[in-house]
Amino acid sequence: MRKHADSPGRPMRVVIFGAGGNSLAIADAILAAQAAAGRKSPHRLLGFLDDLPRNRGATVLGFPVLGPISSASELRGCWFINGIASVESFLKKPELIARSRMPIERFVSIVHPGATVSASALVGRGTAILANSVVCPDAKIGSHVIMLQNSSVNHHSSVCDHATISAGVTILGYAEIGESAFIGGGSSIAPYVKVGGGALVGMGAVVIRDVAAGEVVAGNPARPLAPKKAN
Numbered sequence: 001m002r003k004h005a006d007s008p009g010r011p012m013r014v015v016i017f018g019a020g021g022n023s024l025a026i027a028d029a030i031l032a033a034q035a036a037a038g039r040k041s042p043h044r045l046l047g048f049l050d051d052l053p054r055n056r057g058a059t060v061l062g063f064p065v066l067g068p069i070s071s072a073s074e075l076r077g078c079w080f081i082n083g084i085a086s087v088e089s090f091l092k093k094p095e096l097i098a099r100s101r102m103p104i105e106r107f108v109s110i111v112h113p114g115a116t117v118s119a120s121a122l123v124g125r126g127t128a129i130l131a132n133s134v135v136c137p138d139a140k141i142g143s144h145v146i147m148l149q150n151s152s153v154n155h156h157s158s159v160c161d162h163a164t165i166s167a168g169v170t171i172l173g174y175a176e177i178g179e180s181a182f183i184g185g186g187s188s189i190a191p192y193v194k195v196g197g198g199a200l201v202g203m204g205a206v207v208i209r210d211v212a213a214g215e216v217v218a219g220n221p222a223r224p225l226a227p228k229k230a231n
Contacts, residue, residue, distance in 0.1 A: 011044040012079045019050040023083030029112035036113045072100035079108045085164040090182040093162045
C-alpha cells in the first residue's frame with residue numbers, strides 16, 4: 001500500500017470503468033479537484049469505459065463513453081479507476097478490473113478535495129474516496145476500494161482490496177472489512193468487529209459482532225438474513 005496522493009509531473013488522463021452513479025461521483029471528484037487546483041491538479045478526466053450496450057457512444061457529464069472495458073489497452077498513456085460496485089456487481093469487481101488487462105500500476109486513486117485523509121493513513125491504488133469522507137490516523141484502505149460520500153474509517157481500522165463502502169457508513173476503530181465486502185449505506189461497524197470477505201451488510205445495519213465471509217446481515221443489531229455463500 002502507499003500514501004493516497006499520486007504525484008505525477010503532469011496531469012494524468014483518467015478513464016473511469018462504468019458510467020453509473022458511482023462513476024459519476026468519481027468524475028465529480030476529479031472535476032472538483034480541477035476546479036480547486038487548476039493546472040496543479042494531478043488528474044484530467046478523459047472519459048468512461050462501459051460494457052452496457054445502452055451506454056455505447058453515450059456522453060456522461062460531458063465526457064464520452066470510449067468503448068468497453070476490454071478496450072482499455074488501446075488507450076495509450078491513460079490511467080484508470082473502477083466505479084462499478086452495486087449490490088448486484090460487488091463480488092464481480094476483481095473480474096471486471098481483470099477484463100481491462102491493465103496492471104495495478106496503471107490505476108490511480110482519486111480523493112475528493114472535500115474528503116480528509118490522515119497523513120498516517122495508507123490508501124492503495126485504484127481507490128476512490130469521495131466527498132466529505134474521512135480516513136483517520138493509521139487506517140489502511142486497500143486497492144480498488146470505493147468509499148462513497150460522508151463515510152468514515154476510524155483509527156487503526158482496515159478495509160481490504162475491492163471492498164465497497166456505501167454512503168454514510170461509520171467504521172469505528174480497529175475494525176476490519178474483508179476483501180470484496182459490501183457495506184450498505186448508513187450502517188455502522190463497531191470497534192474490533194471483523195466483516196469477512198464477500199460479506200454484505202445491509203443498509204442501516206448496526207454490526208456489533210463479527211460477520212462471516214459471504215454472509216448477508218441486516219438490522220440493529222445486525223443478524224444473518226441468508227445462508228453463508230459457498231466459497
